[in-house]
Amino acid sequence: MTDAYIYDHLRTPRGRGRADGALHEVPAIALASQTLAALRDRNGLDTRAIDDVILGCVSPIGDQGSAIGRVAALNAGFDDSVAGYQLNRFCASGLEAINSGAAQIMSGQADAVIAGGVESMSRVPIAADGGAWYGDPTVARQVYFVPQGIGADLIATLDGYTRTDVDTFALESQRRAAAAMADGRFAASLVPVRDVIGEVLLARDEHPRPATTLADLGALKPAFLQAGEEGGFAAVAMQRYPSVEAIRYVHTAGNSSGIVDGAAAVLLGSKSAGKRLGRAPRARIRAFASIGSEPTIMLTGPALATHKLLKRARMSLADIDLFEVNEAFAAVVMRFMRETGVPHDKVNVNGGAIAFGHPLGATGAMILGMAVDELERRNLGTALITLCVGAGMGTATIIERV
């Protein structure tokens, strides 16, 4: 089997995913094309050497529709011979794109692939693409659909996390993010996003709130109380979890991932492809796996995916130096740490999506890139990147420096 290597990666800063966010005027195609072009230019790539461009995108409709992987490559001026596609594994799409690209390389069916993801949540709102999962009454009933936030609050209920517990976690994410930004740790991997006249719209992450306090976080209203009680979803969750007397609504906008716009791209290739491109590998994709889990609580996948992956890779938790666990909601990462016993000082060391935001299709590639950079900065060997995934899934990837 051929090894798949990470040669480089880039990402846009994340803009607040609202009409007054810095990136709202930029359609997803431009976010993706600018990132692809920057990756090409920084590495001096002859794009004819690239076999495929794979972009994760969770709401592939409207601006983001029509196989955005292919169209973004064309729009970035890549050679016509470069194929492209879009894939959707909900929140792990960006990581799944990398895993899929790596799989092509490892199986000898491709030499070099660019994989990543894009999401302009300010322009194409979450769930804009619809779906039988929650919208077809027969299906929603059959699978006990509840929104993710209810799943997160259900985790907190079952694990006994209080509002203070999850807010404390969120505050630490903000603190770490602020420290990393102040230290300039992301500078080498960020592509400033430009407008149509070439002016920079955003050069650093827009979402973090470094000044926030526990009191600020504590003042926020529970985000899913209304959906749970008035929308009937708490009742659905309790039908699936009948030992729960009442859902504890602890998640807020402050301890859940932010809604943002952004894109990321990772250059993958075999050893020989790297030689042809004249690039040195920074890390190797060691193994990856996805799992399915109970879909109503939905967000317990990271620990399950991690266990499956470590087993397949014949590794143990002790072999992993750093963990990136997507901060979809505070309770997701707290559950991961509780189930695996991994200490917080190895997890999301530069903060996570609670501070930076979670541009759905792009996040997996972004946190993989952050892990590569941090391994290098700390001179460590291995990292495990994992995300919880809608409809009850988890995806995980292990990388190691070379």
Added chain:
Amino acid sequence: MYTTLKIGIDADGIATITIDVPDRPMNVFTPALTADLGAAITALGADASVRGVLITSGKSSFIAGADIKDIASAYDRGIAPTVAYQWSQTLSQTFRRLETIGKPVAAAINGVALGGGLELALACHYRVLADDAKAVVGLPEVKIGLLPGAGGTARVPRLIGIAAAAKLMTDGSSVTPAEALRMGLVHELAPRGEVASRARAWLMGKPEAMAPWDRKGFRIPGGAGLTNAAIAQTFSIGTALITKSAGRNYPAPGEILSALYEGTTVPFELALKLESKHFARLLTGAVARNLMRTLFLHKGELDKLSRRPPGEPKVELKRLGILGAGMMGAGIAHVAALAGVEVVLIDATDGQAVRGKAHAERQLARDVEKGRRSAESAAQVLARITATSDYAGLAGCELVVEAVFEDRAVKAEVTRRALQVMSKDAVFASNTSTLPISGLAAASPRPAQFIGIHFFSPVERMPLVEIILGKKTRPATLARALDFVGLLKKTPIVVNDSRGFYTTRVFGAYCHEGQAMLAEGVDPALIENAGRLAGMPVGPLAVTDEVSLELQYRATRQAMEDLGERFVPPVSMPVLTHFVEDLQRLGRKSGGGFYDYPADGPKRLWTGLAQHYPRAPVQPSVEQVKQRLLHIQALEAARCYEEGVVTTAAEADVGSILGIGFPAWTGGTLSYIDTLGVARFVGDCEKLSRTVGRRFKPPRGLKARATSDTPFHPRPATGDAA
């Protein structure tokens, strides 16, 4: 040629179809009406002299729906899904032929239009509705476990949008004429006498003979399809809210949403077919049968006082005496006064009696405040209640109901005092919920005129009354009690004497089983959720808190005293005793029982439960808990039936649903056994008897039923299944 309708064609070429189904107080869709309507459409479509069609009713209502008796038997006849589909399509396609007849069609809706009646009107191009409070319209099929199967789910969303259509059909409640106009269900309101002329006037205006959805470029108001965020949310939240309110036991609301969702993503003609398929799924399921049979057919018979002994003369009830002005006595006084009866409400002191009357006063004041009743009428009702401590007021009463404390000695005392004053032909009734009537009747020299009339709390809202015959109660006494219940427009069941009679025994089994599981270490939240998921209105521990642990404890002690060596302690005895004697947690009214009741939030299971009843390491599945909670009640009902306490399966069923909230989807306690299959139920109980406790041992008669495959409700003769 037509038996259910008449057709008249006037000089202007307007054909009027007047629907008048013979021998029915209201028009309902029968096979004959469907056939007549089909033939009329063919004839009028071919008649070149006809330029417009007007449809109205020859009765004071328009059409009240379909003949439930006919539909209810479909399941028992083993109807196949394809046959059920065709059944729905027959009416649906008839309406579609009317809609596409090529001539304008107007409905003059002169009165109530429900179910198929409204669906017929919706297939007309124009609808004029009588502006009359009684002329409500609606699609109540969900209440009998079905969906509107004659175009309702296809036409209503195309008329008023998906969200409003979903609400109308999943609620199943009727709307007033003004509301129907506002929603866009009808085009025009007119005085009752003018609906036909207004409809005719529209026809004379040479209107287009086409439904909006048949016009090119038609779009559903508010949009359709899941890429419309509002529509996706309507279906997503709609599905969650349905499972919240109805649990997962009632398939109809979900099928309605599915028919709406699927039907609004395809052309109209295909939507009609999809609707019929979803209708077929419901008609071939047991839940629709159970709802129709118990809550419409059997309840309807009981409401008509089917248990009244034939030939007993009716004695008009003018004056009612009530002993005891507590919660029950005060409630009975209120409902009797509302029904026009003069009430003498007696308690030990004038002050206590007046406090009882104040209950009616408060309720009436609220009615006035909410505009449900005029101040004048409320004053009249209230004036019918005389609150006093003077027993002399009982002299002219045809009936006296005793509703004092559940204590034999107290009851005997007030009975003796009342009988001294009451006329010799008056009837004395006890509102006891547990004490055997024959024993209480011993306090009366006229036990033949002694009976139990068991109301449920709150009296105003609870639709059931359980009438208990003492050993010596004579038929005329029963007749008078039933007439009283009929006057109150409540549903009576008649049972024979037993400790706890029928409903309290079954209800007690539910409470006891919940407490038994608590003692076994089953997670109390699981017990409570399982009760609700099974379809009970509240969990067994919560409901025990409501009635109070003390009351159950006291009833158990009373039984112990009365029965001596024959007393078999209920399985809840250790928990009840511990809570009442050791913990002094007596129930909700006393500040807490199994639950705490914080002033600033919803009740929460008492945190001390885990300490007193540690969680077992292995917990049962929710299905096992549900099964125990429903089986134990059904089993108790079967015992009551076998002991002759309850004498008809219909009364057992209706009584269990209306009296104690046994889940309606089952059709009632004995219908539940039939629905599962008697053999399977007996098998389950035998297994539970081995694994859980001997209380699940099925009685001999039930086992014989299982062996001989004899359900409680006889199966109808199998004929052709359509």
